[in-house]
Amino acid sequence: MENLDDEESIDNNINEKWENIKTIIKETKQQLIKKDEGTETFKNKWYDDQCKFAMEEMKNAKRKVVDKRKKGEGRAGVSP
Numbered sequence: 628m629e630n631l632d633d634e635e636s637i638d639n640n641i642n643e644k645w646e647n648i649k650t651i652i653k654e655t656k657q658q659l660i661k662k663d664e665g666t667e668t669f670k671n672k673w674y675d676d677q678c679k680f681a682m683e684e685m686k687n688a689k690r691k692v693v694d695k696r697k698k699g700e701g702r703a704g705v706s707p
Contacts, residue, residue: 638696645689652682 656674 641689641692648685 659674
């Protein structure tokens with residue numbers, strides 16, 4: 628039972644951190660948006676291919692963790 632509580636705590640921690648990362652990225656993007664003649668254009672000061680690649684890697688890593696948990700892998704003492 629303690630392992631399940633630990634697992635839920637880890638899941639919550641991962642989700643909480645992921646939400647924090649998304650919030651920070653969205654807030655930063657909003658700071659970089661420049662109003663130009665009534666339309667919003669993204670002022671690309673820092674978001675480049677390297678940043679895009681890193682974001683995709685983070686998404687893929689999270690997807691793998693979620694998929695493993697759905698399949699029952701990664702749980703202590705539980706076989707898939």
